[in-house]
Amino acid sequence: MSSLRFKAVEEAFKKKALEVTAPSKFASDYYGKYVFNNKAMVKYLSKDTFKALKNVIEKGSTLDISLANQIAGGMKLWATELGATHYTHWFQPLTDGTAEKHDSFIDYAGAPGEDIIEDFSGKLLAQQEPDASSFPSGGIRSTFEARGYTAWDPSSPAFVMDDTLIIPTIFISYTGESLDLKAPLLKALSAVDKAATAVCQMFDPTVKKVVAYLGWEQEYFLVDEGLYATRPDLVLTGRTLLGHESAKNQQLDDHYFGSVPSRVAAYMKDIEFEAYKYGIPAKTRHNEVAPNQFELAPIYGECNLSVDQNLLMMSIMKRVARRHSFRLLLHEKPFAGINGSGKHNNWSLGTDKGLVLYAPGKTAVENLQFVTFLVNTLMAVHKHNALLKASIMTAQNAHRLGANEAPPAIVSAFLGTQLTAILDKLENSTSEEAIVIDDKKVLHLGIPNIPEVFLDNTDRNRTSAFAFTGNRFEFRAVGSSANCSSAMATLNAAMAQQLKEFKIEVDAKIAAGSTKEKAIFDVLKVYIKLSKAIRFDGNGYSDAWKVEAAKRGLDCETSVPKIIEAYTSASSIELFKNTGVLTEVELHARNEVKWETYIKKIQIEARVLGDLALNHIIPVATRYQSILLDNVYKTKAVFSPQKAEKISSLDIVLIEEIAEHVSTIKKNVEDMVVARKLANVIEHEKDKANAYHDQVLPYFDVIRYHVDKLEMIVDDEMWTLPKYRELLFIR
Numbered sequence: 001m002s003s004l005r006f007k008a009v010e011e012a013f014k015k016k017a018l019e020v021t022a023p024s025k026f027a028s029d030y031y032g033k034y035v036f037n038n039k040a041m042v043k044y045l046s047k048d049t050f051k052a053l054k055n056v057i058e059k060g061s062t063l064d065i066s067l068a069n070q071i072a073g074g075m076k077l078w079a080t081e082l083g084a085t086h087y088t089h090w091f092q093p094l095t096d097g098t099a100e101k102h103d104s105f106i107d108y109a110g111a112p113g114e115d116i117i118e119d120f121s122g123k124l125l126a127q128q129e130p131d132a133s134s135f136p137s138g139g140i141r142s143t144f145e146a147r148g149y150t151a152w153d154p155s156s157p158a159f160v161m162d163d164t165l166i167i168p169t170i171f172i173s174y175t176g177e178s179l180d181l182k183a184p185l186l187k188a189l190s191a192v193d194k195a196a197t198a199v200c201q202m203f204d205p206t207v208k209k210v211v212a213y214l215g216w217e218q219e220y221f222l223v224d225e226g227l228y229a230t231r232p233d234l235v236l237t238g239r240t241l242l243g244h245e246s247a248k249n250q251q252l253d254d255h256y257f258g259s260v261p262s263r264v265a266a267y268m269k270d271i272e273f274e275a276y277k278y279g280i281p282a283k284t285r286h287n288e289v290a291p292n293q294f295e296l297a298p299i300y301g302e303c304n305l306s307v308d309q310n311l312l313m314m315s316i317m318k319r320v321a322r323r324h325s326f327r328l329l330l331h332e333k334p335f336a337g338i339n340g341s342g343k344h345n346n347w348s349l350g351t352d353k354g355l356v357l358y359a360p361g362k363t364a365v366e367n368l369q370f371v372t373f374l375v376n377t378l379m380a381v382h383k384h385n386a387l388l389k390a391s392i393m394t395a396q397n398a399h400r401l402g403a404n405e406a407p408p409a410i411v412s413a414f415l416g417t418q419l420t421a422i423l424d425k426l427e428n429s430t431s432e433e434a435i436v437i438d439d440k441k442v443l444h445l446g447i448p449n450i451p452e453v454f455l456d457n458t459d460r461n462r463t464s465a466f467a468f469t470g471n472r473f474e475f476r477a478v479g480s481s482a483n484c485s486s487a488m489a490t491l492n493a494a495m496a497q498q499l500k501e502f503k504i505e506v507d508a509k510i511a512a513g514s515t516k517e518k519a520i521f522d523v524l525k526v527y528i529k530l531s532k533a534i535r536f537d538g539n540g541y542s543d544a545w546k547v548e549a550a551k552r553g554l555d556c557e558t559s560v561p562k563i564i565e566a567y568t569s570a571s572s573i574e575l576f577k578n579t580g581v582l583t584e585v586e587l588h589a590r591n592e593v594k595w596e597t598y599i600k601k602i603q604i605e606a607r608v609l610g611d612l613a614l615n616h617i618i619p620v621a622t623r624y625q626s627i628l629l630d631n632v633y634k635t636k637a638v639f640s641p642q643k644a645e646k647i648s649s650l651d652i653v654l655i656e657e658i659a660e661h662v663s664t665i666k667k668n669v670e671d672m673v674v675a676r677k678l679a680n681v682i683e684h685e686k687d688k689a690n691a692y693h694d695q696v697l698p699y700f701d702v703i704r705y706h707v708d709k710l711e712m713i714v715d716d717e718m719w720t721l722p723k724y725r726e727l728l729f730i731r
Contacts, residue, residue: 005722008226012730015224017262018324020269023277032279034082036075036158044074057155060190068122075158076105076120079165087120087165089128089150092181093135094593096394096483098311099171101130102164125167126152136596138589140177148173153182156308159278168308177586181485182304184581188489189303191496191579196349196357196373199499202506202516203369209352212492215300215472216310217284219341219480220317221293221329222264224730227722228327232616233608237601238331238396238481241609241700242617244708245337246725249291256289261731264294267324271296274316280309290338291728300346300472303492307484310343314481330481333399335724336704340400341480345487348472349373349495359471371426372502372520375527377473378413380498381466382534384490384575385411386555388466389477390566391490395601397479398560407465407476409558410549412536414464420537426521427528463540493581500578502527561689564594595685602692606676609703610669616720617707618662624714625658654713661706661713668706672699 023030032039041050049070055061079087088100105118128150135148149172156168171180178184189212196210228234233241250256260268268285275282281299288295298313300306314330321328333340349357357373360366381388389411393401401409415423465477478487502523509519533552538545550556557563566572567587576582582590632648632655639647679691711719 012224017266027276031276033277034160035279044078072122072125082160084165085163089169090166091169091171136593138592140589185485185489187581188492192492195496195499207351212303213348214303214306215346217297217344219295222326239334242707244711332396332479343478345475345478378531380494382531384494386566391487392477393563411465414467493579595689
């Protein structure tokens with residue numbers, strides 16, 4: 001086995017960067033080539049059909065079967081010209097990934113057995129029927145209740161990949177409950193549109209629509225596929241369960257924003273070329289902090305489309321990685337001791353007039369509107385900080401949160417000194433004063449030939465889970481492997497409910513005789529005081545903040561199974577019910593799925609860890625121990641007792657150390673297996689998940705500690721698993 005490790009290392013060193021050629025000199029020449037976008041619709045649909053479809057997308061008009069048939073005909077013609085022979089409904093089950101079932105366009109031309117034709121009707125476009133009982137449902141669907149439906153989401157364009165027309169859809173049960181992550185997101189986006197538009201019309205009556213925007217930043221690791229194949233933990237769990245830190249990791253900060261390694265640079269080019277074909281506006285690429293960690297980010301887009309593009313991008317990244325002899329790691333913490341990976345969600349709201357609601361304005365009215373949305377966001381995050389944490393919490397993300405590359409497992413909001421001062425002044429004001437906000441300040445550096453630098457109205461705070469960064473909020477706690485739908489549905493639902501409550505309170509004051517401006521100021525002043533606990537501009541990594549956060553009443557829970565319970569708290573049920581995003585039945589079902597997923601993740605890792613410890617580590621350690629014992633006996637046979645004792649003393653120390661580590665590993669693996677068996681007989685998923693967290697998971701660190709000590713003792717040539725220095729520094 002050790003020879004496999006060294007052969008993988010040798011082969012990895014030989015690999016060169018692939019030659020990657022752009023499809024055209026300009027990205028604009030092939031951008032969106034495989035997407036049924038406006039350009040394609042104009043070409044393949046009649047004017048009336050195109051106009052009707054745009055009404056469906058933009059105004060929520062009803063999609064009748066005759067319109068669906070016309071769209072399906074044009075879409076099929078477009079897709080087949082690109083080589084498509086099949087179609088599929090692409091949906092987002094409660095697995096955090098995507099699913100698809102491919103069907104051919106062929107059908108009988110007449111009676112069965114006769115000639116075939118290629119057909120694609122509006123019914124096939126609008127609806128399919130996957131097996132609902134085979135996906136996680138939290139009890140909504142049983143094995144004998146298999147029927148479920150996927151329904152076309154026209155707001156996210158179809159696309160062609162390989163030979164298949166891929167149609168983004170929602171996924172619901174036969175009885176109407178949501179079984180996916182997209183349907184609640186669409187409902188939340190509709191709710192925030194309605195609530196935010198009503199508030200905007202207090203400032204500008206001509207506003208007809210508010211759109212939620214999302215810009216995600218995708219962090220990831222790349223590992224040579226040969227080295228990956230010789231690490232069973234990476235293959236089966238996505239992270240290294242064992243492995244001593246490399247002598248050099250990220251402590252010199254020399255990887256961050258450094259020169260991109262040639263193989264990786266070719267990979268980055270390749271995924272960008274692929275992304276552009278699918279209308280994904282990939283903009284930024286760079287080295288991240290940890291060795292072999294990188295990041296890409298697109299230009300922001302409408303939230304629902306941006307979520308779908310992220311899911312597609314993760315798929316593209318995996319496919320292209322294989323082409324470059326890499327394996328993509330999207331796990332939030334694939335390596336201990338260095339930074340993990342997140343997916344910062346940059347979220348904002350904007351009107352159909354082109355106004356970004358989180359950007360300070362040029363007039364007092366625009367600034368009052370800006371502060372209105374800012375303060376209401378703080379209120380929403382304050383009220384639902386536990387729920388927002390639950391929306392991003394998984395077994396994987398729990399390893400990352402609180403480390404030096406991610407916010408802690410406490411949701412707080414960062415505003416910066418200028419906005420904090422403005423809110424403090426507003427809180428203590430006695431009249432509705434005009435709000436003055438400097439959008440940019442000039443910083444004169446006094447250095448020849450260096451232009452003036454414009455300062456944003458906030459600094460940045462990487463320790464804040466929810467930070468204001470100039471014209472948007474950055475939800476930094478989202479994990480790298482996550483489907484953004486979960487966080488975005490929760491955030492937009494919370495914002496929708498908060499804006500509804502704000503409008504009701506302001507209207508009540510106006511009805512009581514207050515002016516509109518005074519009513520808004522009075523409500524905002526109360527909100528500023530009530531939400532003050534969520535504002536924190538300091539070091540979120542400090543122990544002092546954990547103590548302070550608890551005093552403020554913020555949720556400081558770190559156990560994943562307990563954090564998930566926030567979904568079914570009274571306030572959460574009320575929130576999702578009032579906004580129409582999720583019913584109480586759906587919420588309880590999703591929690592069952594989350595607990596079940598957590599159990600299975602820890603269960604799989606426990607099995608892999610036990611297997612590695614007993615079948616890889618201990619045999620190698622005892623084999624090396626036997627060599628040392630043999631050396632001791634031979635030394636005694638050759639040298640005098642005094643000299644032999646002196647020569648073999650180091651070997652004896654190592655023999656004893658190995659014995660202690662091996663004994664401890666074996667004992668803890670056995671105890672972990674017993675704890676797992678005891679947890680498995682627990683009936684309720686929540687209790688079982690808590691047992692896995694409290695009784696099984698603690699063994700991981702103990703076993704790892706002793707295995708990693710053995711790694712530093714055992715002969716390097718005998719060690720079978722690629723080490724961190726090889727996994728992280730061979731590119």
